[in-house]
Amino acid sequence: MRERLGLLRRSISVGIVTEKYPYKPIEVPEGFRGKPVIDQDKCLGCGACVNACPPNALSMTDDLDRGVRVIKLFLGRCIFCGRCQDVCPVEAIKLTREFELASINHNDLYQEVALVMAKCMVCGRPYTTIRLVEHVASNLPREQRSHLLLCPDCREKHSSKKVSYARW
Amino acid sequence: MIWVFIGALANIGFILLAAPLLDGLERKIKAWLQNRRGPPIPQTLYDIVKLLRKPGGLTGNPGLLYRIAPYMFFTNMVIAFLFIPTLLDYSLSFIGDIIVVYYLITASSIILAMGSISTGNPFAITGSTREISLSMAGKLLTGITLAIFVAVNKSFLITSLFPIIPPYRLSSILGLIVFAILVYIEGFRLPFDIPEAEPEIAGGVIIEYTGRDLGFAIYSLLLKRLLYTSILLNLVIPRYTVFSPIYYIVGVIVFSILFSTIECFSGRHRIEYALSFMKKLSLATGVVLVLAVLGY
Amino acid sequence: MQSSATKLVEELGRFGIVEWIDSHTLIVHVDRSKLRDIAKYLHWGIGGYFSVSIGSDERPLDNSFHVYHVFSLDHLGVYVVVDIRVSPGYLHVPSITPIIPGANWHEREVMDYFGIMFDDHPEPKRLILPYNWPKGVYPLRKDYPYNKKVYIEEASDEPEHDSRFAGKYTIIPIGPYHPALHEPEYFELYVDGERIVGARYKGFMVHRGMEKIAESRMTINQIPFLAERICGICGYTHNVAYCQAVENVAGIDVPERAHYIRSIMLEIERIHSHMLWLGIAFHFLGFDTGFMITWRLREKVMDLAEMLTGNRKTYGLNLIGGVRRDIDLSKALKVKKVLRDLRKDYVDYMEKILGLKEIIYRTRGVGVLDYGEARKYSVLGPTARASGIDTDVRKYHPYAAYRHVDFKIPVYKDGDVLSRILVRHEEIIESINIIEQLLDNLPRTPIMAEEIHVPEHRIGVGVTEAPRGEDIHFVITSRDNKIYRWRPRAPSYNNIPALLVMLKDQHLADAPIIIASIDPCFSCTDHVLIIDVRTGSRKQVGLRELSRRGLG
Structure with a gap:
């Protein structure tokens, strides 16, 4: 009996703790891992996030006909681990504190970034995004930049040619 | 006579509304004691209205008894309320009406349990065996307790039983205490909600009902709870005054608060513990009955 | 401590070749004839306990299957991995379940996934895969692609009740959906009045592969x-x-x-x-x-x-x-x-x-x-x-x-x-x-x-x-x-x-x-099974049906 009265007393002193949640917003702390958002202006299209993403929520497809690379985020698969944020070289993808993702429109769960691709100087095939070329170029010494304008295949041929010239 | 009838009907209308609302109140109080906001007070009423509007689907091909059990239960309860004054002081009465009320209460428990057994669902069967053993013990206790008041007032007429006229005798005070405990037990409150015991047997006696049938079954259980409370109240509150409706309303609310608070801080007993508790209580009540007959 | 670990290595040397994998884990490569002895020694002899069995298809590496039994020796702070090499030509290993009943599920899981048979296993039945899973298809073998689908047509011949109790007692099905379980699993209780006389468990319904x-x-x-x-x-x-x-x-x-x-x-x-x-x-x-x-x-x-x-x-x-x-x-x-x-x-x-x-x-x-x-x-x-x-x-x-x-x-x-x-x-x-x-x-x-x-x-x-x-x-x-x-x-x-x-x-x-x-x-x-959502063939008897039988 004493225990029951003690519990009663404590119950009364605590009061009501549940929140009127859907009607009243809930604060989440700093550093909460919520919905990731891709910054269209910063994204280079390098695909680092795509490689790191454990559940394959991020995907990368090259549309060679249109000459664009599409980075696509599907929130339906996202596990909010934040690995994409860790590996992004330019902080283009960031986790926000937003967590209410329910929607009646399926498309609300997708984010897409389409980036124009650079065409190879030799064969004319699109091989990577212009932004990525620019980004890498800015980090390379001037004399090495010319390689960047070739697609990997042509670059291979080109450099093997160079090597063979050197040998002669 | 016609006024008595109209008054009794008004009473029925009142209790049909009051029973779910009181349950809503109890849910609210329990929520507060558990530091929750809880559902709005009319929630039980909404639930029942919603259930009553849905078709009752019965699985398989259960017996007739099972189909009609909720309705018979409900009718029994409504008829029983004709004999018990609630909000207004009107009620039907004839010599021996207390036996009729007693019969109606007992029959409804048995009907529910028997109907449930006929479904063959093992959960329902377990629930029913529990319900039958508990209700046997409960009805025995009800019988002995009512007999105490009959002995005290020397009448089989309900209206003359109510209220017990002061000065209280020892046996009537003890009888009232026992009856208050009985109201709690028969109201299928924790720790005595063993026949339904959701985590154990998933609803037990009412597991196979759905929609309208379930609505009536739950409604009837709530009415039964209120019926017991009303009998208890009628034994103590003064009748035939302008204030008797107020006394009554205050009374049921006070009991709701008291009982839901007790329920909030109890766990569920196992059936054999509940039965042995009731056995002991019945023996003690038997002694009180002897006292009452002897005139103490 | 150090000396007792050295002593352990010596003792285990009687059963096979012992190596340290890291500072607190030993591996013992034993022959099938010594397996029961070492299991008995580790679990009952020196106060260790059986922890887990692992099957592994290492044909691409050394052209054999392996079964590993892991034992924990709490008092020495050492884990012992007992390694048995199983040649693909003869997929049989002596069962340790007769010695350690706790190994029952572990060995059956290896049977289901790799097709390695455990000799003298007291209950050599399917554990995880459904009974009508095609014979000879072992999902965790390396030659089974992860995205391969298996279609199951035939009906399951799994016994529905424990024959020792069914018919004599009321059957109370707890699960797969029951207020007392928060995940789908199935307990079948055989009840006499309110007393439980026997129980049967059926799990592995939450497979995720x-x-x-x-x-x-x-x-x-x-x-x-x-x-x-x-x-x-x-x-x-x-x-x-x-x-x-x-x-x-x-x-x-x-x-x-x-x-x-x-x-x-x-x-x-x-x-x-x-x-x-x-x-x-x-x-x-x-x-x-x-x-x-x-x-x-x-x-x-x-x-x-x-x-x-x-x-x-x-x-x-x-x-x-x-x-x-x-x-x-x-x-x-x-x-x-x-x-x-x-x-x-x-x-x-x-x-x-x-x-x-x-x-x-x-x-x-x-x-x-x-x-x-x-x-x-x-x-x-x-x-x-x-x-x-x-x-x-x-x-x-x-x-x-x-x-x-x-x-x-x-x-x-x-x-x-x-x-x-x-x-x-x-x-x-x-x-x-x-x-x-x-x-x-x-x-x-x-x-x-x-x-x-x-x-x-x-x-x-x-x-x-x-x-x-x-x-x-x-x-x-x-x-x-x-x-x-x-x-x-x-x-x-x-x-x-x-x-x-x-x-x-x-x-x-x-x-x-x-x-x-x-x-x-x-x-x-349950997490372990390979999944095919379409299979769903683990037939669950409806509550209703069960209850009918429970009465009869």
């Missing part, structure tokens, strides 16, 4: 996030166990601060898990207010986890080599303050709740698992500690930062539900103490190892003490940043078979609390 996915298409640093999703309650402990397995293989020197942060989060997880369990136990005892109280207190712990890791439950904190987030001073102070208040509140509430008559009455002497049975089934964690077995990975195989803290292991002898409640109750308080000690002594080091290089084809064992008991992850590494074989074993895998012993001769009313008392985590146990 995690092992196969991890081995086929995930990289080493992606698997921690998958491992965390093995369990919805104690996921982080799986995450840590996996990372430790790989770190042990690679000999990575994880910085001390990372160890401390891991331990802190593991203990936070333990508090939340135990409080969750206490709440559910009270709910099953009909005491819903107790449920509300413990869950309200637990919410504060969840808030701490959210503040420290960015999420309430999936902490996503680990990578191989360290942790991803640091704990700064202001957060540490906040944690300490919250925990101080929590301890006061919690102790006060529990003193009152455990004084309630009906709680004690309904748990004392209920669902008893005595010491002998507990040893037979190799039960783990609080279930073992309530049955008088003094075992705790944190103490006897210290990992992360547990060697730097001081804590007690509650052990009770009665083996009933009440003991299990009390063990967990005391562990919550111990966990709060541990976190406080760790926060006071957080070393100032980086939180991620600098150099990470994982060698190929090496065996690693990572173990943690999950809230439910020893959680063991067995890893064989591979090339290209991948894992060759990954076998996580959650503690409930060893605990659930013991339930059938506990349920016997109990009241039906107590069945939910007994089932709940081992804190079963069905998803953890």
Whole structure:
């Protein structure tokens, strides 16, 4: 009996703790891992996030006909681990504190970034995004930049040619 | 006579509304004691209205008894309320009406349990065996307790039983205490909600009902709870005054608060513990009955 | 200590070739003729216990299958992996189940997945795969692609009831959906009146095929996030166990601060898990207010986890080599303050709740698992500690930062539900103490190892003490940043078979609390199967149908 009265007393002193949640917003702390958002202006299209993403929520497809690379985020698969944020070289993808993702429109769960691709100087095939070329170029010494304008295949041929010239 | 009838009907209308609302109140109080906001007070009423509007689907091909059990239960309860004054002081009465009320209460428990057994669902069967053993013990206790008041007032007429006229005798005070405990037990409150015991047997006696049938079954259980409370109240509150409706309303609310608070801080007993508790209580009540007959 | 380990190596030398895999794990390559002797020696002879069996298809490596039995030797702080090579021409291994009943499921799982037969197994039936799964299709073999679909047409010939009881007693089906189970599993209770005379368990309904996915298409640093999703309650402990397995293989020197942060989060997880369990136990005892109280207190712990890791439950904190987030001073102070208040509140509430008559009455002497049975089934964690077995990975195989803290292991002898409640109750308080000690002594080091290089084809064992008991992850590494074989074993895998012993001769009313008392985590146990959603062929008899038969 004493225990029951003690519990009663404590119950009364605590009061009501549940929140009127859907009607009243809930604060989440700093550093909460919520919905990731891709910054269209910063994204280079390098695909680092795509490689790191454990559940394959991020995907990368090259549309060679249109000459664009599409980075696509599907929130339906996202596990909010934040690995994409860790590996992004330019902080283009960031986790926000937003967590209410329910929607009646399926498309609300997708984010897409389409980036124009650079065409190879030799064969004319699109091989990577212009932004990525620019980004890498800015980090390379001037004399090495010319390689960047070739697609990997042509670059291979080109450099093997160079090597063979050197040998002669 | 016609006024008595109209008054009794008004009473029925009142209790049909009051029973779910009181349950809503109890849910609210329990929520507060558990530091929750809880559902709005009319929630039980909404639930029942919603259930009553849905078709009752019965699985398989259960017996007739099972189909009609909720309705018979409900009718029994409504008829029983004709004999018990609630909000207004009107009620039907004839010599021996207390036996009729007693019969109606007992029959409804048995009907529910028997109907449930006929479904063959093992959960329902377990629930029913529990319900039958508990209700046997409960009805025995009800019988002995009512007999105490009959002995005290020397009448089989309900209206003359109510209220017990002061000065209280020892046996009537003890009888009232026992009856208050009985109201709690028969109201299928924790720790005595063993026949339904959701985590154990998933609803037990009412597991196979759905929609309208379930609505009536739950409604009837709530009415039964209120019926017991009303009998208890009628034994103590003064009748035939302008204030008797107020006394009554205050009374049921006070009991709701008291009982839901007790329920909030109890766990569920196992059936054999509940039965042995009731056995002991019945023996003690038997002694009180002897006292009452002897005139103490 | 060192000398006794040397002695152990000598002793084990009698059975086969012994090697150290890492500083606290031995591997013994034994011949099939010596297998039973070594199993008997390790489990019954020198006070170790059987932990897990692993099958592995290593035909691409050394043209053979392997079966590994892992034993824990608590008093020496050593894990012993017994390795039996099975040639593809003769897929037979002597069963150790006649010696250690706890190995029953483990061996049947290997049978299902690899087609390796265990001779003299007392119950050589399918465990995980449905009965009508095509013969000769073994999903975890390396020649079975992870995305291959199997279509099942024929009907299952699985017996529906236990023939010893069916027909004589009422059958009470608990599950696959029942208010007492929060995950789909199936217990069939044979009941005489209100007394349970027998029980049958049927599980593995929450298959997710995690092992196969991890081995086929995930990289080493992606698997921690998958491992965390093995369990919805104690996921982080799986995450840590996996990372430790790989770190042990690679000999990575994880910085001390990372160890401390891991331990802190593991203990936070333990508090939340135990409080969750206490709440559910009270709910099953009909005491819903107790449920509300413990869950309200637990919410504060969840808030701490959210503040420290960015999420309430999936902490996503680990990578191989360290942790991803640091704990700064202001957060540490906040944690300490919250925990101080929590301890006061919690102790006060529990003193009152455990004084309630009906709680004690309904748990004392209920669902008893005595010491002998507990040893037979190799039960783990609080279930073992309530049955008088003094075992705790944190103490006897210290990992992360547990060697730097001081804590007690509650052990009770009665083996009933009440003991299990009390063990967990005391562990919550111990966990709060541990976190406080760790926060006071957080070393100032980086939180991620600098150099990470994982060698190929090496065996690693990572173990943690999950809230439910020893959680063991067995890893064989591979090339290209991948894992060759990954076998996580959650503690409930060893605990659930013991339930059938506990349920016997109990009241039906107590069945939910007994089932709940081992804190079963069905998803953890089941995660392993390869899935084909379309299969769904594990035929469940409807409640209705069962009930009809129950009567007849």
